[in-house]
Amino acid sequence: MRTRWSAFVAVAALATAMAGCGEQAHRLQGAFILNDTGVDHSESSCSGTGEYADIEAGLGxxxxxxxxxxxxxxxxxxxSQSSAGQCVYRWEMTVADAKSYSIEVGQRGAGTYSAADLNRRYWQVATTVGD
Known part of the structure; x- marks a missing residue:
């Protein structure tokens, strides 16, 4: 019983400290879509070829x-929404409150969004490359 109480106190203290800092976390979700007739697609994977050869599951x-x-x-x-000619990938993470966010997939350049813009988008973004 004492361990549960200690854990509760620790969690409550952390929550209070976070609230005092004004920190707010946001669940940011994204889709990255590659449109290219040369994609290497199967039922369980999809990857780019040629100038898009770096695009595949696991890309940072x-x-x-x-x-x-x-x-x-x-x-x-x-x-699994990927198809011949189109690779679709998803990603998500929790980010701390900030004025703006720069989102970069691999070495493909970054897109920048204000917090207000992301809030209007329900913290969801989509990036499309290719044809």
Whole structure:
């Protein structure tokens, strides 16, 4: 019983400290879509070829705040909605509150969104590359 009470107190203290800091976490979700007639597609995987050969499940996604500090990272996950000519990937992560977010998938450049814009988008973004 004492262990449960100690754990409860620790969690409550952490929650209080976080609330005092004004930190708010957001669940950021994304889709990354590659449209290209040369994709290598099967029922369980999809990857780019040629100039898109770097695009595949496991490719890194990094999110930075307005100061350039990394606030989250994850990897692309294959989505079964992929088809011949189109690879679809999903990703998601929790990020701390910031004024803006720069989202970069692999070495494909970054897209920047304000917190207000992401809030209007329900913290969901989609990036499309290719044809």
């Amino acid at each position: 996604v990094i999110v930075r705040d307005e100061a350039g500090k990394t606030v989250g990272s994850t990897e692309l996950v294959y989505d």
